[in-house]
Amino acid sequence: QNRGKTSTSPGPETVKYFILSFRDLTEARRMDRMRTDFVANASHELRTPLASLMGFVETMQGPARGDLKAQERFLAIMLEQASRMARLIDDLLSLSRLEMRAHVPLRDTVDLGEVALHVVDALRPMAAEIGVEIALAGPDGDATVIGDRDELIQVLENLVENACKYGQSGGRVDVRIVAGGAGSSSGSTGPLVEVQDYGPGIERQHVPRLTERFYRADVGESRAKKGTGLGLAIVKHILTRHRARLIVRSEPGEGSTFAVRFPDANADTRPDAR
Ligand code: ADP
DSSP: OOOOHHHHOOHHHHHHHHHHHHHHHHHHHHHHHHHHHHHHHHHHHHHHHHHHHHHHHHHHHHTTTHHHHHHHHHHHHHHHHHHHHHHHHHHHHHHHHHHHHHSOOOOOOHHHHHHHHHHHHHHHHHHHHHOEEEEOOOSSSOOOEOHEEEEEEEEHHHHHHHHHHHHHGEEEEEEEEEEOOSSSSSSSOOOOOEEEEEEEEGGGGGGGGGTTTOOSSSSSHHHHHHOOOOOHHHHHHHHHTTTOEEEEEEEEETTTEEEOOOTTTTTTTOOTTO
């Protein structure tokens, strides 16, 4: 009851300190939470194929012992599960490498036309195998950006691979490189890369979440296609570092376009711009 007498009301210093540390704590907790979620998701994604592998080994040691035909079938599935684990680990390593390099400045002049040609040439055989033709158009002028060539190759690889994989039914993927230049309403613009497919498209509610780690739209359909749900998370990571934007346009039944808009180099005079 006599609290009023003994307690001193906190001075402004104390209050400031409290608020600061409270904010830091919330941010630290949020980061902590994100890390914990990520580790839990990654472990779960790895655990699933591993459990399947162990199950098949046990079956081969037990009920299927001596049944060569069954064993052959099981071995094919086991190889598929092991490949899935390898893909996951590769993507996790890519993400972690990107995080470690986040502060390495971007300095190379990268020709987006050359990058696209490289990626399209590399992916054509895989696409042909699933009945998809990849066409490359442009650039119609200067399409160079300051960046990291390997990272930009990875961006385009992921987008073109997705377009072939998920847009397979469309039979065709168009890759367009548009040079930067004088834009119509918004002044000058940086170069643009577009990857368009004519597959089933993506329902609107999934679009804002596509770049989340492990997010896969239409789980049943996506699971049938090989993937980890990390491809677009990697793309987003790299594009943020290049100050480029990912724009997704998709119409269910008609296909999707994933566009990357790079910043206009001329408009940017900040020395530490990345
Ligand atoms: P994944 O390894 O599953 O391909 P991504 O992060 O690359 O992971 O893509 C996330 C999800 O976005 C995919 O699982 C798929 O559902 C959807 N998606 C990506 N690209 C396309 C596309 N071109 N057409 C339809 N759906 C797509």
